[in-house]
Amino acid sequence: MKNRHKKIRKLTFLSLCAAAAILLSYVEALIPPIFTAIPGIKIGLPNIAIIFILYRFGLRDAAVVSFVRLITVTLLFGNTLTFMYSFAGALLSLLLMAIIKKANFLSAIGVSVAGGVSHNLGQILIAMLLLDTAEIGYYMIILAITGIISGIFIGLCGNFIIKRLPENKI
Amino acid sequence: MNFQESKNSKKKLKNDVIFILVLLVAVSALGAIYFLAREDGNTVTITVDGELFAEYPLDEDCTVEIRIGENLNVLVIENGKAYVSEASCPDGICSAHKPIYREGESIICLPNKVVVTVSISGEENAPDIIV
The missing domain is CATH 1.20.5 (Single alpha-helices involved in coiled-coils or other helix-helix interfaces)
Structure with missing residues (x-):
C-alpha cells in the first residue's frame, strides 16, 4: 500500500513537471527572437524542468517527460518539421547531459551548458541531413556560444530548484 | 558530511x-x-531540397526567381554579391540575411528548403570531394 502511494506521488509530481515544461515552452515562444537573422537562438526554458528531473529521478523519467512535452508542444504549436528539429536536439542533449552527470565532475551548470550546446548541435545535424548540405555547419559557431550562455542561465535556475526541492520532500 | x-x-x-x-x-x-x-568566391549555387537548381557566376548581375510550387525566393546578384530580395517563407530569415560573396557563405531558407552557396569554381580550385 505504501509502495503504491509512493508511485502515485511520483507520477503526479512528474506530470506536474511535464505541465511546467510545456508551459515554459509556451512562455519561450512568446519571447521575441533577439536576432531574426540567426534562427535557433533560444533560452531553452523547458530544460529547467528536464534537468531537475534528471537530478531527482534519473534519465528514464527525464526522457519520458521530455518526450511528453515534445509531443504536446508539437500538437499545440508545431508541425512535422519543428518536431524533427526539436526531437534531434532533445535526444542528443538528454543523452549528453546524462553521460556528463554520471561522470560526476561537473555541477548542474556544466551539465546544462553541455545540454544547451548539444541541443543546438542536434538541430544543426538534422538541418544538414534535411537540407543535404554541410554549409549550415558554420551556424554552429554562433549557436554554440549562445548555447553556452543560455546553458549557464538554465543551469543556475535548475541548481536553485534542485537545492530547494530535496529528495525527501518530493 | x-x-x-x-x-x-x-x-x-x-x-x-x-x-x-x-x-x-x-x-x-x-x-x-x-x-x-575563406576567399572571395566566383560562383553561386542554388539547391532546392538537396538537388541542384541552378548555378550562376557572381560577376554578372542578374535576378533569379526560385519558384517551387507555391514557394518563392528571389535571388539577386549585384556587384559581385548575392542576396535574397524577396521570399514567400513566413520567417523571412533568408531575405534578412546580409549579401554573401565569400567562399562557403550561404543563405539558407529552411521553410522552402532553398540553399544558396558561394563557391570557387575553375580547374585549379576544383574541390577534392563533393560531399
Whole structure:
C-alpha cells in the first residue's frame, strides 16, 4: 500500500513537471527572437524542468517527460518539421547531459551548458541531413556560444530548484 | 558530511568554469579558422531540397526567381554579391540575411528548403570531394 502511494506521488509530481515544461515552452515562444537573422537562438526554458528531473529521478523519467512535452508542444504549436528539429536536439542533449552527470565532475551548470550546446548541435545535424548540405555547419559557431550562455542561465535556475526541492520532500 | 559536500560542490563549480572556458576557446578557434581561411568566391549555387537548381557566376548581375510550387525566393546578384530580395517563407530569415560573396557563405531558407552557396569554381580550385 505504501509502495503504491509512493508511485502515485511520483507520477503526479512528474506530470506536474511535464505541465511546467510545456508551459515554459509556451512562455519561450512568446519571447521575441533577439536576432531574426540567426534562427535557433533560444533560452531553452523547458530544460529547467528536464534537468531537475534528471537530478531527482534519473534519465528514464527525464526522457519520458521530455518526450511528453515534445509531443504536446508539437500538437499545440508545431508541425512535422519543428518536431524533427526539436526531437534531434532533445535526444542528443538528454543523452549528453546524462553521460556528463554520471561522470560526476561537473555541477548542474556544466551539465546544462553541455545540454544547451548539444541541443543546438542536434538541430544543426538534422538541418544538414534535411537540407543535404554541410554549409549550415558554420551556424554552429554562433549557436554554440549562445548555447553556452543560455546553458549557464538554465543551469543556475535548475541548481536553485534542485537545492530547494530535496529528495525527501518530493 | 555537510562540509564535505560543500567542498565537493565548490570543486565542481571550478570544473564548470574550466569546462565552459575550454568550450569557448574551442568554438572561437574553430570560428577564427573558418572565417579567416575563406576567399572571395566566383560562383553561386542554388539547391532546392538537396538537388541542384541552378548555378550562376557572381560577376554578372542578374535576378533569379526560385519558384517551387507555391514557394518563392528571389535571388539577386549585384556587384559581385548575392542576396535574397524577396521570399514567400513566413520567417523571412533568408531575405534578412546580409549579401554573401565569400567562399562557403550561404543563405539558407529552411521553410522552402532553398540553399544558396558561394563557391570557387575553375580547374585549379576544383574541390577534392563533393560531399
